[in-house]
Amino acid sequence: MNIMKTLFIIVFSSFCWASASAQGSAKVKWYSIEEAVQLNAKTPKKFLIDIYTDWCGWCKKMDAETFNYPEIAQYINAHYYPVKFNAESSADVNFSGKVYKGEKAVGNRIPPHQFAVALFNGQGIGYPAIAYLTEKMEIIGTVPGYKNPQQIEPLLHYIAENKFKSVPFDEFQSSFVSQLKK
Numbered sequence: 001m002n003i004m005k006t007l008f009i010i011v012f013s014s015f016c017w018a019s020a021s022a023q024g025s026a027k028v029k030w031y032s033i034e035e036a037v038q039l040n041a042k043t044p045k046k047f048l049i050d051i052y053t054d055w056c057g058w059c060k061k062m063d064a065e066t067f068n069y070p071e072i073a074q075y076i077n078a079h080y081y082p083v084k085f086n087a088e089s090s091a092d093v094n095f096s097g098k099v100y101k102g103e104k105a106v107g108n109r110i111p112p113h114q115f116a117v118a119l120f121n122g123q124g125i126g127y128p129a130i131a132y133l134t135e136k137m138e139i140i141g142t143v144p145g146y147k148n149p150q151q152i153e154p155l156l157h158y159i160a161e162n163k164f165k166s167v168p169f170d171e172f173q174s175s176f177v178s179q180l181k182k
Contacts, residue, residue: 026068026070026073027067027073028073028077031083033049033115034094040081044136045081046079046080046132046135046159046160047080047083047137048082048131048156049082049119049132050062051085051129051131051142052084052128053087053088053127054086056127058128058146059128062128065149066146066148071153071181072153075156076156080160085115087113088110089102090103093114093115095115096137100113100118120142121142124144125144126144126145128144129144129145130147140164149180153178154169157176
């Protein structure tokens with residue numbers, strides 16, 4: 001009986017570990033901008049650039065609740081090169097033949113990185129924000145503000161499916177059928 005009990009515990013533990021691993025695998029695979037550009041040269045996909053700062057509470061909430069939502073993470077990984085970009089980084093970014101500089105702190109304030117400013121494309125800057133780029137690394141648009149899974153899902157599909165080229169977002173969203181599990 002002890003052998004059967006031990007065998008049951010081993011099998012049950014293995015099942016639980018495999019189940020937990022499968023759930024944990026539904027995370028966004030984040031890349032640096034340089035890695036995403038290299039991958040895009042081989043297999044073109046759109047870019048999703050999460051523009052954040054270390055001090056931004058809504059950025060952290062979006063990481064925990066939106067980007068960790070299994071269906072959202074799986075969709076992003078399948079259709080985009082997801083990039084995390086700290087808007088207060090001091091490291092230079094070489095993107096699309098141009099070098100963007102990180103800014104030095106002015107007192108206790110760190111100005112936004114030149115790359116983040118370029119991604120906002122003349123809009124006001126706020127965090128979190130997501131910049132969407134084409135496979136040719138052209139800016140489609142930057143969407144500021146926290147988005148929960150239900151808010152971001154239609155936008156992810158709208159851009160990945162190229163609907164932004166022909167259909168207003170409101171029209172697309174009104175007929176969009178969510179794939180999120182309740």
